[in-house]
Amino acid sequence: MTRSTTLLTLLAATTMLSVQALAADPIKIGVVTPLSGTYSPIGQQVRWGLELATKEVNAAGGIMGRQIELLFEDEEANPSVAVQKADKLFESQKVDFLTGTVNSGSTLAVGQTAERAGKLIATTVSFADSITGDKCSPNVFRVNARAGQQSAALAAWVAKQKPKAKVFFLGPDYEMGRSTVATFKRTIEGLGATSVGEVFAPLDNKDYTQYFGQLRQARPEVLYTSVAGNDTVRLLTQMQDFGLLGNLLVVGASGTVTSQNIGAIGSAANGFGTGVGYSVQIDNPQNKKFVADFKAAYNADPDLYGADSYGLIYFYKAAVEKAQSTETDKVRVAMRGLTWMTPQGEKTMRSEDHQAVQPMYVVQVREGKFNVVGDVAGSEAIGADECKRF
Amino acid sequence: MLSPSHLPLSATLRHDRSGLLMRASHVLVVVFVVAALVFAALGAALGDTFFLRLATEALILGGFALSVDILLGYTGLLSLGHALYFGFGAYVSALMLKQTPSFWLAMGVVLVAAAAFGFLTGLIANRVRGVYFALVTFGLAQVFAKVVYNTRALGASDGMIGIPIVPIELGVVTVMSNAPVAFFLFTLGFVTMLYAVSAYLLDTSFGRVLGALRANENRVPFLGYSTHRARLAIYVFASVVAALSGALYPMLRGFVSPELMFFAASGNAVITVVIGGVGTLVGALYGSVILTVLKSVIGTMTEHHLIVVGLIFMAVVIFLPKGLMGFVRPRVARLLDGGGR
Amino acid sequence: MTSTLDFIQFVLAPQMITGLSLGVAVVLVALGLTIIFGLLDVINMAHGEFYAIGAYAALALGAVGINFWLLLLIVPLLMIPLGYLTERGLIQRVFNKPDRHVTTLLLTFGLALVLEDVLKVAFGPNTQRPSTPIPGAIEMFGIMMPNYRLFLILFGIAIIAAVIVIVNRTALGAMVRAAAFDRNMAASLGVPVTKVYAGTFAFGVALAGLAGVLLAPVFSVFPTMGRDFIFMAFTVVIVGGMGSIIGTVVAGLLLAQVQVLSSLVVSPVWSDPIVFSIMVLVLVFRPQGLFGRLGHA
Numbered sequence A: 001m002t003r004s005t006t007l008l009t010l011l012a013a014t015t016m017l018s019v020q021a022l023a024a025d026p027i028k029i030g031v032v033t034p035l036s037g038t039y040s041p042i043g044q045q046v047r048w049g050l051e052l053a054t055k056e057v058n059a060a061g062g063i064m065g066r067q068i069e070l071l072f073e074d075e076e077a078n079p080s081v082a083v084q085k086a087d088k089l090f091e092s093q094k095v096d097f098l099t100g101t102v103n104s105g106s107t108l109a110v111g112q113t114a115e116r117a118g119k120l121i122a123t124t125v126s127f128a129d130s131i132t133g134d135k136c137s138p139n140v141f142r143v144n145a146r147a148g149q150q151s152a153a154l155a156a157w158v159a160k161q162k163p164k165a166k167v168f169f170l171g172p173d174y175e176m177g178r179s180t181v182a183t184f185k186r187t188i189e190g191l192g193a194t195s196v197g198e199v200f201a202p203l204d205n206k207d208y209t210q211y212f213g214q215l216r217q218a219r220p221e222v223l224y225t226s227v228a229g230n231d232t233v234r235l236l237t238q239m240q241d242f243g244l245l246g247n248l249l250v251v252g253a254s255g256t257v258t259s260q261n262i263g264a265i266g267s268a269a270n271g272f273g274t275g276v277g278y279s280v281q282i283d284n285p286q287n288k289k290f291v292a293d294f295k296a297a298y299n300a301d302p303d304l305y306g307a308d309s310y311g312l313i314y315f316y317k318a319a320v321e322k323a324q325s326t327e328t329d330k331v332r333v334a335m336r337g338l339t340w341m342t343p344q345g346e347k348t349m350r351s352e353d354h355q356a357v358q359p360m361y362v363v364q365v366r367e368g369k370f371n372v373v374g375d376v377a378g379s380e381a382i383g384a385d386e387c388k389r390f
Numbered sequence B: 001m002l003s004p005s006h007l008p009l010s011a012t013l014r015h016d017r018s019g020l021l022m023r024a025s026h027v028l029v030v031v032f033v034v035a036a037l038v039f040a041a042l043g044a045a046l047g048d049t050f051f052l053r054l055a056t057e058a059l060i061l062g063g064f065a066l067s068v069d070i071l072l073g074y075t076g077l078l079s080l081g082h083a084l085y086f087g088f089g090a091y092v093s094a095l096m097l098k099q100t101p102s103f104w105l106a107m108g109v110v111l112v113a114a115a116a117f118g119f120l121t122g123l124i125a126n127r128v129r130g131v132y133f134a135l136v137t138f139g140l141a142q143v144f145a146k147v148v149y150n151t152r153a154l155g156a157s158d159g160m161i162g163i164p165i166v167p168i169e170l171g172v173v174t175v176m177s178n179a180p181v182a183f184f185l186f187t188l189g190f191v192t193m194l195y196a197v198s199a200y201l202l203d204t205s206f207g208r209v210l211g212a213l214r215a216n217e218n219r220v221p222f223l224g225y226s227t228h229r230a231r232l233a234i235y236v237f238a239s240v241v242a243a244l245s246g247a248l249y250p251m252l253r254g255f256v257s258p259e260l261m262f263f264a265a266s267g268n269a270v271i272t273v274v275i276g277g278v279g280t281l282v283g284a285l286y287g288s289v290i291l292t293v294l295k296s297v298i299g300t301m302t303e304h305h306l307i308v309v310g311l312i313f314m315a316v317v318i319f320l321p322k323g324l325m326g327f328v329r330p331r332v333a334r335l336l337d338g339g340g341r
Numbered sequence C: 001m002t003s004t005l006d007f008i009q010f011v012l013a014p015q016m017i018t019g020l021s022l023g024v025a026v027v028l029v030a031l032g033l034t035i036i037f038g039l040l041d042v043i044n045m046a047h048g049e050f051y052a053i054g055a056y057a058a059l060a061l062g063a064v065g066i067n068f069w070l071l072l073l074i075v076p077l078l079m080i081p082l083g084y085l086t087e088r089g090l091i092q093r094v095f096n097k098p099d100r101h102v103t104t105l106l107l108t109f110g111l112a113l114v115l116e117d118v119l120k121v122a123f124g125p126n127t128q129r130p131s132t133p134i135p136g137a138i139e140m141f142g143i144m145m146p147n148y149r150l151f152l153i154l155f156g157i158a159i160i161a162a163v164i165v166i167v168n169r170t171a172l173g174a175m176v177r178a179a180a181f182d183r184n185m186a187a188s189l190g191v192p193v194t195k196v197y198a199g200t201f202a203f204g205v206a207l208a209g210l211a212g213v214l215l216a217p218v219f220s221v222f223p224t225m226g227r228d229f230i231f232m233a234f235t236v237v238i239v240g241g242m243g244s245i246i247g248t249v250v251a252g253l254l255l256a257q258v259q260v261l262s263s264l265v266v267s268p269v270w271s272d273p274i275v276f277s278i279m280v281l282v283l284v285f286r287p288q289g290l291f292g293r294l295g296h297a
Helices: A002-022 A042-059 A079-090 A103-117 A147-161 A173-191 A210-219 A230-241 A262-269 A283-296 A306-321 A328-335 B011-046 B051-076 B085-097 B103-125 B130-150 B180-203 B203-213 B216-223 B227-253 B265-276 B282-301 B305-319 B323-340 C002-040 C047-063 C068-094 C100-123 C147-169 C170-181 C183-188 C195-217 C223-227 C230-240 C245-263 C268-287
Strands: A028-033 A069-076 A097-099 A120-123 A140-142 A166-172 A194-201 A222-225 A249-252 A272-278 A339-342 A344-352 A356-358 A360-368 A369-376 B167-170 B173-175 C137-140 C143-146
Touching: A028 A042, A028 A079, A028 A306, A042 A069, A042 A283, A042 A306, A069 A079, A069 B282, A079 A103, A079 B051, A079 B085, A079 B282, A097 A306, A103 A120, A103 A140, A120 A222, A120 A306, A140 A356, A140 B051, A147 A173, A147 A249, A147 A272, A147 A360, A147 A369, A166 A173, A166 A210, A173 A194, A173 A222, A194 A210, A210 A230, A210 C002, A210 C245, A230 A249, A230 A262, A230 C195, A249 B227, A272 A369, A272 B323, A283 A306, A283 B323, A306 A328, A306 A339, A344 B051, B011 B051, B011 B180, B011 B282, B011 B323, B051 B085, B051 B180, B051 B227, B051 B265, B051 B282, B085 B103, B085 B130, B085 B227, B085 B265, B103 B130, B103 B167, B130 B265, B130 C100, B130 C230, B130 C268, B167 B180, B173 B180, B180 B227, B180 B282, B265 B282, B265 B305, B265 B323, B265 C100, B265 C137, B282 B323, B305 C068, B305 C100, C002 C047, C002 C143, C002 C170, C002 C195, C002 C230, C002 C245, C047 C068, C047 C100, C047 C195, C047 C223, C047 C230, C068 C100, C068 C195, C100 C223, C137 C147, C143 C147, C147 C170, C147 C245, C170 C183, C170 C195, C183 C195, C223 C230, C230 C245, C230 C268, C245 C268
Parallel strands: A028 A069, A028 A097, A097 A120, A120 A140, A166 A194, A166 A222, A222 A249, A249 A272
Antiparallel strands: A272 A360, A339 A344, A344 A356, A360 A369, B167 B173, C137 C143
């Protein structure tokens, strides 16, 4: 271990030298994201989004003349690993800012580590309401839309499509899945719909057909689901095999159908609707350029994770330039209330709870593409500030 | 995988030899502690935080691996779910500290609770042995981890943050759990104490029964010992050691999450023990440092660290079945033997 | 009254058919595990990964245009050398150690870690799914049943029957059973024990691969899919009895029913604990499992 310390010191010394030769020290941004394990496809989008924006900013002269340097660490979607890696980036690499965590457990734990280290972090993926709600932290910002925003946009659209619909809920049986269902249920019932049943399946469930009896018996017009990843592939394709998709409008959380699993779902994804903060179809010049550049660089479409991570770099750049510093306290003040441009339009960081306010979209899948079928202004979707710590 | 009792020696010789090997283990622990002290001094001099905390984590995981070795090395029982007790200790400690940030109270409660929990679950696990033991412990941990993962009062899948920084009163000094050097030294002392207690227990007549149990289970009852009780006792002891190590985790990192009791955590402890050397106790500590460094270094270079760790692990099982300490320890013992005469 | 009928028709009956198809799937995965365990006394922790390799092989070969029905033959054949080499190259190296159970378990655990990551390097982390070979569904008494699931149940039963016949009624099977009963005696009777061991391991691995091909269209394909069935498969092997094939079949079908029917009454999340409790109860009251051990019955 001592040897690696020496090595690191040496390494640090050499990079310092070479950088000093260039200009000022680079601004270091740590990225703790799942590069292995179940969440690695999301980690990949995070990485691509950050790298693309960094390349652009650096080519245009960096932030206040300083280049951005990204330092990646694999968190394996495990909070214990995430905290250890965050500690490494904060204490050993002396990063100025940190991002990348995906599952909410990691975001919360790393947020606390940042608070103790006196640094700032932002999440571009986690959408658990608690992160900017009852578990908010003065050192944690969220640039992506949270579950509540997504629900609000989706519910408004569903109520328009099928007024007073009978809705069935199917979620994964764990905290996140349950709270996402609860939020949507509350919102849609407020708009006149009736609930005709709900079922919670274990996470990583193999076979959803065992719940189809209850689903059929309830005769719903709308199915809301908050399953994600492989679970969605199984749920929707099994529903298709059992002929259940015919007269049913299937809607879900933003992580239910994504660019990672849509290929495997195939035609069973047709008609699926969700409320998200991003779609490649958003029609504005920034997004067109972003999508083209992203495709050219990585030979893949960006998704909401890639887009929000891309936008984060511009958020940080704007904050540092406003603060004229990378010091935690000054940057925090600059970030509060900041308005900046992203591929999905203008976002504003709400100072009361560090939650970004942004226009929300409803997208529906047609032939493997997410088409924008509705939108809701940021102010309507944002919901109340529930953060009491600052 | 061989314990001293497998060596083809007569009974008296075997005892001498195992005593010598145990002394070699003690020497290796002293070497470990001295190296750790040098490391701490270096860390303090350089004002480092990260490496000290990482090393503290390695020590905590070393204590956990020690408990796996107590089971595997001394009873031949492989637990594939021992992270259950590590996580149990971490959660109980976290809950206690959130109520009252008192170190000794938290540790006391963990001790009692883990003994009770280890006893109850041990009643189930000890109905069986061999591969069945491995699979039952695997299942036990799966079931409990799932319960924690779904219990809102325990933070469910998100775990719990906000475990306060605790002062540890040690009479003359008070160690703060967020002071890198002090907490590292404290953990070093604590884990060494766990080692010493384990080594002492396993060296008493109780430990001998276990050794005999391993060598020939059917004959032990004729000697007047209950195999079932002996095995249950060691199971409870191993649970307590794992839980006490786990209790330090939230003090170091300030949070707990259900991942602490997942299979990956249990598997890591097994890898640690096998690489370090089964049945040596001290191997768990060395193994933990090796694995932590390995993961930290390789994890930064490639996201495919599982391939590397998996291959190293397989190579050790095949080519170095007694692990690193199984290789080093007899050599130290020979030195001791030569020096003693 | 109608509500009771409704319940049976819409809930109970489909649920039990689901249980049957899940049970057949579990048995397909567990079959290879139990044969390997019955003969070699080896718990193959990498069994789930061999199942995943089968599924990926089907996916890759299907992508270059090979017909699904051919894959059912080709993939298991490709798995045989892989299994044979794994046994000779890895298992045999530690097979004669005193703690064979533990050592081989550790070795295959390491292998599982490596294989899972290798699959991710080779095929990427995203979920993939081959298209259903037999599309469409039929309706019987108001119960929808996808054709492929029906095929899966029938074909699965055929495979299970074939395996039972091979092990119990052929000369090859007799050698396997003899080696499982008493290794030394079998050797002195001229049974090539080492080859029988490797061959049996390869057979078990081929079965896992076949299960991968068959189940991929239903459960989709991703690098960590090997962990999916493994808990259930281990439970089935234990409950059924150490390496008993009939026991595995009975336990697999029964436990799958327990799992799906219990999910009607309690939160589905508790179905795993319920299945686990049954395993513990069986171990307490009938440690040898429901049926006897391979070669001994």
